[in-house]
Amino acid sequence: MATTDQRVRSSELASQLRFAVMRLSRRLRQHAPEDITPSQLSALSVIVREERLTLSQLAVAERVQPPTITRVIDSLEQKGLATRVPSDQDRRVAFVEPTPAGRTLVDTIRRRRDAYLARRLRTFSAEERALLERAARLLERLIEDPES
Amino acid sequence: MATTDQRVRSSELASQLRFAVMRLSRRLRQHAPEDITPSQLSALSVIVREERLTLSQLAVAERVQPPTITRVIDSLEQKGLATRVPSDQDRRVAFVEPTPAGRTLVDTIRRRRDAYLARRLRTFSAEERALLERAARLLERLIEDPES
DNA sequence: TTAGCTAGTTAGCTATGCTAACTGTATGGC
DNA sequence: GCCATACAGTTAGCATAGCTAACTAGCTAA
Structure with missing residues (x-):
């Protein structure tokens, strides 16, 4: 069950990280000259x-x-x-x-x-x-x- | 000098974060269907x-x-x-x-x-x-x- | 009722991705 | 040495996505 717990936490964490990383990179991309x-x-x-x-x-x-x-x-x-x-x-x-x-x-x-x-x-x-x-x-x- | 130290660390950290975030988002973008x-x-x-x-x-x-x-x-x-x-x-x-x-x-x-x-x-x-x-x-x- | 604003579309430009086909250069088998 | 084949890069032509300018249709207020 340590394994199960690990997987659950990994996938929740994955979701949070995905959201934050995608959004932040979008924000950074806007800081380029035209x-x-x-x-x-x-x-x-x-x-x-x-x-x-x-x-x-x-x-x-x-x-x-x-x-x-x-x-x-x-x-x-x-x-x-x-x-x-x-x-x-x-x-x-x-x-x-x-x-x-x-x-x-x-x-x-x-x-x-x-x-x-x-x-x-x-x-x-x-x-x-x-x-x-x-x-x-x-x-x-x-x-x-x-x-x- | 606390301020100076803070700024230096912020800008180094910014650089590391920028690199990691841009790369990871690129990697994630590749995991979409065609x-x-x-x-x-x-x-x-x-x-x-x-x-x-x-x-x-x-x-x-x-x-x-x-x-x-x-x-x-x-x-x-x-x-x-x-x-x-x-x-x-x-x-x-x-x-x-x-x-x-x-x-x-x-x-x-x-x-x-x-x-x-x-x-x-x-x-x-x-x-x-x-x-x-x-x-x-x-x-x-x-x-x-x-x-x- | 009409003048002007607003939502969305159309037209036409540039840039980025692709595949297919081409040019020119290198190389390996004979 | 010569020729078939492979390889690097380009050209041509297609689709998508961004833009601005100009248009259509519908709303609103004087």
């Missing part, structure tokens, strides 16, 4: 983090088909946020790299979202923040799941 | 929760312009998940209501996402789950923010 779309930002963030990767690798990372990446990179290039760099090892391959403007933009948006969250968090007590800090580490462990 | 799109599901969830609301109210709730709602409801109607109900008070107004199939679908997807999360959560200790439970309540308080 001149970049969500999918462009998502791709650009990966490019900035990885510093240099091929279009195929990016497509896999974004869980998207190659034609979709082609067009997202087209718009990022037009906006001066990333550049294609042809490989000299294999002339079929193109790398993508962030431009300084691209790096700056990702950083700006992160700061803005962090600022929103931090502002809200300042209304919490030190104990509550400490609890959330431990929870954040647990959530990261929860995400580490390899697929499924 | 025959409904994210924006359709989002609208349908509101309709099921509210049970009956006007198109305008739904547009406000989804933070979207009226023409967008018109088309989302068109597709939900085509799929038999919701129905327009004209108001007899004011013949300009149309309500939306969920069909039984719509209610069932929302429930199924919730269960699926909860099941994924619950499965992951079962690998955590009872203490860790207790901590996450308290964190979930804190996150809900964090969301309660009226705008901004």
Whole structure:
């Protein structure tokens, strides 16, 4: 019955967590400037983090088909946020790299979202923040799941 | 300096939380069936929760312009998940209501996402789950923010 | 009764996702 | 060395979702 109790509590907790996490992420998404779309930002963030990767690798990372990446990179290039760099090892391959403007933009948006969250968090007590800090580490462990 | 320390910790915590929450919500979004799109599901969830609301109210709730709602409801109607109900008070107004199939679908997807999360959560200790439970309540308080 | 507001729709644009089909490049078997 | 095959990326064409502008129909108040 320890098992039963565990399962019940896991599924109630799952429901609460799902609700809170989905809502909060929605709220955070609203704190992006208007001149970049969500999918462009998502791709650009990966490019900035990885510093240099091929279009195929990016497509896999974004869980998207190659034609979709082609067009997202087209718009990022037009906006001066990333550049294609042809490989000299294999002339079929193109790398993508962030431009300084691209790096700056990702950083700006992160700061803005962090600022929103931090502002809200300042209304919490030190104990509550400490609890959330431990929870954040647990959530990261929860995400580490390899697929499924 | 208590204030300074507080701010530093808030902004570090904000960063950790932002990362974990954005990633987890992405993971959860993947646990929807293929025959409904994210924006359709989002609208349908509101309709099921509210049970009956006007198109305008739904547009406000989804933070979207009226023409967008018109088309989302068109597709939900085509799929038999919701129905327009004209108001007899004011013949300009149309309500939306969920069909039984719509209610069932929302429930199924919730269960699926909860099941994924619950499965992951079962690998955590009872203490860790207790901590996450308290964190979930804190996150809900964090969301309660009226705008901004 | 008419002027103006309001609810929702239609039209037409951009962006993002897809599959199918194409181009150009690399590679392995013979 | 040559050719079949595989692979990286692009192009073309479709559906959905967001937007603004413009329209229709119905309500309301002077």
